[in-house]
Amino acid sequence: MPDSADPISEVILSAAQIQHRVAALGAEIAADYAALDPMLVGVLRGVVIFMADLMRAIPIPFTVDFLAISSYGAQTRPGQVRLLKDLESSIEGRHVLFVEDMVDTGLTLHTLLRMLRERQPASLHVCTLFDKPRLRLVKLPLRYVGFELPDRYVVGYGLDYRQRYRHLPYVGALAAHLLLPGAADDQAP
16 A cells, blocks of 8 residues: 555556456457568557567567657647657558557547558557546547556556656556646646
8 A cells, every 4th residue: 555655646557457458468469460460569668568568468470660759748739749760660561550558638649540541551450558538539449458547647567757657567646746737637658
């Protein structure tokens, strides 16, 4: 049980719950993509922990590539994406599974999916471990969803607050006294 000095006010998902669900997602993806040689694509940094565990849970051949973007901050509007690192491989004609750590408003993901569709993949689907559908501002085609999260600022398992707490093996609610004013309204890993 977290105490008042703990940065985590409540554990939302344990490490065991997360690992169990990641294994189930990996099995489902393997069954759906068995003969398709998929490419898993993720956005650095938040997805790294989930992507690594998911890759170990998928027992079929696949390739991996990453994007790096800047989508949050004073210089950007919601959903505006600045590409910092592009894919190194072509996705034209490939079966692409876009792997996301968390989907909340969906604005950034919507923009990225539009950008990837322009590159003419054979298929493009989304796998997210964490979903906050009550914050959604655009409709998104989420094919694989691990967990629905409450409308609280959560950290751990790749999700951060000011680049901290990604390393936690569980997902927890960040203690309110640590949040800057307005931060609770904007979960932006």
